[in-house]
Amino acid sequence: MRCYLLIKNRNRDKASFKFFGAQVTELEKGHGSMGMGMFIFLGHKGDKDEKEVLVHEYGHTWQSAILGPFYLIVIGLPSFTWAFLPVFNKMRKKKKIRYADFYPESWANAWGTGVTGLRVPDR
Numbered sequence: 001m002r003c004y005l006l007i008k009n010r011n012r013d014k015a016s017f018k019f020f021g022a023q024v025t026e027l028e029k030g031h032g033s034m035g036m037g038m039f040i041f042l043g044h045k046g047d048k049d050e051k052e053v054l055v056h057e058y059g060h061t062w063q064s065a066i067l068g069p070f071y072l073i074v075i076g077l078p079s080f081t082w083a084f085l086p087v088f089n090k091m092r093k094k095k096k097i098r099y100a101d102f103y104p105e106s107w108a109n110a111w112g113t114g115v116t117g118l119r120v121p122d123r
Contacts, residue, residue: 019040019054019058020058020115020116021038022035022038022039022040022058022061023038023039023040024039024040024041024042024054025039025040025041025042026042027041027042027043028043031043032083032084033053033056033057034057034060035056035057035058035059035060035061035064035108036060036061036064036071036076037061037064037065038061038065039061040054040057040058040060040061041057042054042057051118052118052120052121055109055112055113055116055118055119055120056105056108056109056112056120057108057112058111058112058115058116059107059108059109059110059111059112059113059115059120060075060079060104060108060111060112062108062111062112062115063075063104063107063108063111074104075104075107075108078102078103078104079102079104079105082099082102082104082105083099100120
């Protein structure tokens with residue numbers, strides 16, 4: 001909760017709204033997005049498909065609810081390393097592996113789509 005308040009205070013001029021019961025806080029442009037608990041931090045990277053990102057991140061909120069304290073180990077850390085470590089970025093490009101093929105991301109897409117009824121396209 002403390003992390004949420006710190007991020008929220010730094011982004012006072014950004015929108016905050018509800019998405020299927022989850023509290024969404026928009027971050028400054030260029031940041032990635034993250035969902036945990038009933039909070040979604042929506043980073044804008046110039047995505048035209050904001051709703052798809054919301055559905056995906058909402059799926060992460062369900063993973064968090066199901067796994068509880070194990071979420072950070074089972075989903076959070078693997079997802080973070082898959083997204084931000086250069087070695088995985090290079091490997092994905094070289095082997096043409098989609099970001100959504102890694103289990104935390106495909107599972108988040110499945111949960112988000114299943115719960116909201118909104119589709120996240122395979123990428």
